[in-house]
Ligand SMILES: Cc1cc2nc3c(=O)[nH]c(=O)nc-3n(C[C@H](O)[C@H](O)[C@H](O)COP(=O)(O)OP(=O)(O)OC[C@H]3O[C@@H](n4cnc5c(N)ncnc54)[C@H](O)[C@@H]3O)c2cc1C
């Protein structure tokens with residue numbers, strides 16, 4: 031079969047992208063006997079292609095595009111309040127994530143948390159915040175609960191349910207996979223929390239702790255986030271869904287196929303997806319239904335690029351909503367050093383044990399009370415984790431002295447040696463609701479083009495001051511806990527700069543076409559056969575990482591598409 | 598590019614993107630392997646080796662740039678089509694600014710300076726913003742040669758890992774999933790319809 035042969039077939043479903051948002055649709059529709067084609071801009075890296083190679087994983091552009099070929103423009107506010115746009119080819123502020131079959135889900139750390147019932151109705155639960163475009167979701171937690179459970183089984187989530195103040199209602203008593211092995215530090219965290227009258231809870235992971243079909247259990251490789259998994263324990267959409275879809279004989283995957291245009295030859299219908307082959311030729315796919323899941327930024331970009339006489343401002347964008355209300359899963363980061371000398375030899379040895387996880391989270395502050403008004407306000411989550419084992423990155427962070435001067439020679443070597451041998455850094459990550467605002471959105475840049483000559487995404491990354499306020503409250507709590515457990519050199523940083531790997535929004539769903547792009551089933555209001563199933567649909571993101579919700583929602587939409595096809 | 602502009606570019610491109618580069622100098626280095634397909638001219642090599650050795654000298658138990666094969670790594674970097682051309686040019690421009698500085702300060706070419714003069718020049722250059730930025734890039738390359746997998750002809754006999762007692766991840770990369778092989782996969786035409794193709 032070649033590219034020309036593909037254009038002669040009319041597929042039932044064409045899915046653009048193959049990450050967390052795409053996998054469930056690919057899986058469910060293939061299993062149900064429909065002909066599915068997947069257009070994925072990156073290659074299909076096989077499991078044997080993954081190793082613990084820092085050069086490949088983080089030092090060079092392998093899993094992401096070269097920024098000279100495919101830049102994005104990032105627009106930031108300067109100290110004078112002016113918005114300055116700069117290509118990330120110049121700045122290095124890379125908003126690309128995994129570009130390959132399975133997308134970023136191959137490289138995620140798999141910290142998985144469900145949203146909570148109130149996260150589906152942030153506006154009604156906590157009220158309006160000036161300058162934020164908060165809206166309730168058109169569905170409730172109960173609509174998504176069965177799909178969260180489905181993800182636990184199909185993607186594979188390990189953990190342990192513990193009763194706590196903000197535990198989400200569950201239809202099953204516990205996770206299908208028992209918790210992963212933990213480092214001794216988890217006990218220290220629990221003890222410190224308990225001394226402070228706080229409750230830590232085990233953090234679920236999208237990592238299987240027992241074998242599942244042809245996937246092997248986690249072998250605690252010590253290099254998880256940013257690395258592909260060599261045992262297929264990590265719940266990437268590639269191994270948990272797309273490989274399974276392929277077994278049905280109904281699924282065709284076209285790697286290295288970059289989609290650049292969705293053609294609509296009627297006012298309400300997409301007819302073709304045009305893509306570039308690796309040789310640079312333009313080809314197309316015909317299908318009855320199109321599903322876009324290219325990750326939030328690139329999904330909005332593709333719709334904005336797909337202009338035609340019915341949609342002069344981009345597909346599904348006659349109300350000017352595409353790209354708007356981009357959000358990130360963010361808040362702040364911090365950490366502290368655990369010096370081995372501060373512990374007995376036996377405990378120090380346990381703390382140094384590589385591979386096994388920390389897997390602790392604090393959700394005690396998921397809801398806070400405003401000290402001024404006394405009203406309830408949304409708080410967030412604090413996750414604890416070890417500093418990544420990546421040695422080059424660790425070494426690079428030791429380059430400078432406390433005054434910001436470059437170290438070299440013996441002083442540098444001594445510092446490196448001490449850093450690698452005397453301590454282990456425990457870190458924390460804070461997640462608050464990134465409030466959607468008019469200053470966080472995707473548009474097309476009118477000057478910068480990619481290597482194919484197409485306009486690149488311009489990402490304005492403004493934040494709401496409220497995010498910082500909540501981040502600071504949580505950072506203070508996290509620092510308190512770090513101190514209690516004996517960490518030194520404790521620090522934290524709360525900023526409005528978004529983590530580029532945790533993106534959502536841009537095509538939010540809602541009941542009103544004037545303020546949303548998608549309806550409650552994630553179908554474009556204006557088109558009868560276009561769906562978006564990555565994180566773009568989320569109007570607000572809860573105070574956790576997004577991927578469990580992205581997977582769950584995509585399973586929900588797959589059911590809606592199936593219902594429609596069976597009609 | 599003028600030196601001052603260059604600093605600006607560096608701060609934005611180099612540091613934030615953590616794009617690598619490395620070096621160092623002691624009086625009696627172990628032999629440096631000169632790559633067959635060397636990109637730099639011998640005079641440029643001279644400057645780079647002095648800086649590499651100075652930044653990361655061989656010390657008691659600490660592997661120097663010869664054991665780490667840093668110069669070969671730098672050469673690979675300069676030849677890597679996947680590394681941005683501006684980053685590579687930046688590295689080379691830095692060398693010419695050092696050569697200019699040698700002329701300005703001592704009215705001599707770098708190769709004609711004695712050890713003390715080179716040492717003085719090194720210190721002087723590190724006080725300049727552009728010099729510090731350039732050296733920082735060299736250090737990043739040194740760190741790569743210290744801690745990347747020996748598959749890439751660096752960290753020879755795992756000397757870097759052994760020194761820092763670093764435990765590498767498992768599996769380590771091999772010829773099958775070598776950086777260059779994975780890059781090649783990004784341009785491979787492929788249509789997958791069956792599990793047996795994987
Ligand atoms: C290092 C890292 C750690 C992470 N850790 C966590 C974590 O601990 N917990 C968590 O919840 N989340 C985590 N994430 C985030 C998680 O991976 C994403 O939320 C999730 O994968 C998003 O799903 P998606 O479908 O939107 O995008 P992706 O999974 O990135 O998939 C998008 C796919 O679309 C393809 N594509 C883009 N444009 C086109 C086009 N024009 N044509 C064809 N294909 C296209 C891309 O190549 C990609 O394969 C992490 C991500 C990274 C990178």
Ligand code: SF4
Pocket residue numbers: 237247248249250251252253254255257258259260261262263264
């Ligand atoms: S083996 Fe475990 S720790 Fe290693 S990448 Fe896979 S899931 Fe992560």
